[in-house]
Amino acid sequence: MKSSAFELKHARTLGEATELLAGADGNAKVLAGGQSLVPMLNLRLARPKLLVDIKRASGFRELAADDKVFSIGAGWTHAEIEDGVLEDPTRGLLRSVAHGIAYRAVRNRGTMGGSLAHADPAADWVSTLAALGAVIVAQGGEEQPKRYAAESFVDGAFSTKLGESEVIAAIEVPRLSADASWAYQKICRKTGEFANAIGVAVLDQKAGIKRVLAGATSGSPALLPETAARLAEAGPGAACEIAAEEIRRVLPNLDIDTQELHAVAVRRALATLGGRQGR
Numbered sequence: 421m422k423s424s425a426f427e428l429k430h431a432r433t434l435g436e437a438t439e440l441l442a443g444a445d446g447n448a449k450v451l452a453g454g455q456s457l458v459p460m461l462n463l464r465l466a467r468p469k470l471l472v473d474i475k476r477a478s479g480f481r482e483l484a485a486d487d488k489v490f491s492i493g494a495g496w497t498h499a500e501i502e503d504g505v506l507e508d509p510t511r512g513l514l515r516s517v518a519h520g521i522a523y524r525a526v527r528n529r530g531t532m533g534g535s536l537a538h539a540d541p542a543a544d545w546v547s548t549l550a551a552l553g554a555v556i557v558a559q560g561g562e563e564q565p566k567r568y569a570a571e572s573f574v575d576g577a578f579s580t581k582l583g584e585s586e587v588i589a590a591i592e593v594p595r596l597s598a599d600a601s602w603a604y605q606k607i608c609r610k611t612g613e614f615a616n617a618i619g620v621a622v623l624d625q626k627a628g629i630k631r632v633l634a635g636a637t638s639g640s641p642a643l644l645p646e647t648a649a650r651l652a653e654a655g656p657g658a659a660c661e662i663a664a665e666e667i668r669r670v671l672p673n674l675d676i677d678t679q680e681l682h683a684v685a686v687r688r689a690l691a692t693l694g695g696r697q698g699r
């Protein structure tokens with residue numbers, strides 16, 4: 421199928437993009453890498469009257485750093501993160517996750533911001549950034565940018581807190597210390613496919629980060645605070661013992677097989693983390 425007719429405008433700045441969105445009465449969409457949007461246009465699942473191309477907008481690929489946080493412009497692609505073109509403040513977690521997204525042609529164009537805005541529950545960045553406690557910075561009409569915690573940014577499948585005329589400008593990722601360990605487990609039928617279940621564990625006692633997460637849940641990713649506390653206090657083996665029970669409690673609407681699949685992903689992540697700590 422072909423898309424329905426639309427007008428295409430190229431925004432020079434993110435501010436200009438938000439103005440164009442605001443003036444379109446809900447009939448506009450931002451175009452970044454196009455890897456999710458273009459198929460949706462062609463299937464006519466999206467029929468915007470206006471597309472606002474932000475790929476070359478100034479402010480879309482800015483990098484900023486201090487000793488606690490590394491801010492990544494939303495326009496950096498999965499491939500650039502995979503290749504280490506920019507610094508990885510997470511001691512390899514971002515690079516490793518980027519490498520597992522789709523295949524190279526998709527990674528060459530798909531952006532971190534586009535993936536977050538699209539909010540496919542099975543996508544990788546939504547879960548990874550929530551597990552890291554990252555912050556999503558969005559530009560709208562107001563002077564001050566809005567800041568959303570990645571863990572609560574996604575409301576459900578393909579739905580986020582982003583306002584109609586807001587554009588994701590950057591993602592602030594906490595720096596992990598040299599003591600940190602992380603593990604990311606994606607269960608999918610073939611390498612590079614969307615996940616059926618994701619388990620993430622990040623432990624950085626020095627930076628005060630202890631987070632365990634079940635992702636690809638069909639809604640928003642689910643943090644597992646009790647499992648994370650047990651991980652920090654008693655280690656991965658003890659955390660494994662309570663993970664499945666907490667998953668059943670925080671994801672009660674999933675059927676028992678799917679809950680178990682998530683438990684497998686989380687236990688694998690914890691086991692991998694255990695291996696890393698032991699080395």
Ligand SMILES: Cc1cc2nc3c(=O)[nH]c(=O)nc-3n(C[C@H](O)[C@H](O)[C@H](O)COP(=O)(O)OP(=O)(O)OC[C@H]3O[C@@H](n4cnc5c(N)ncnc54)[C@H](O)[C@@H]3O)c2cc1C
Pocket residue numbers: 449450451452453454455456457458494520521522523526529530531532533534535536537538542543544545582586587588589612613614615
């Ligand atoms: C075959 C295939 C396999 C894939 N496999 C995976 C996978 O395994 N894991 C995974 O995580 N992803 C996967 N993806 C999705 C891929 O990562 C996309 O790149 C990503 O979801 C969208 O990024 P994009 O930059 O292409 O956004 P686009 O397609 O340009 O936009 C997607 C949506 O986000 C909005 N948008 C884009 N950028 C912004 C912004 N800065 N601010 C506000 N709104 C914005 C658009 O308006 C649109 O609604 C796959 C895609 C394909 C085609």
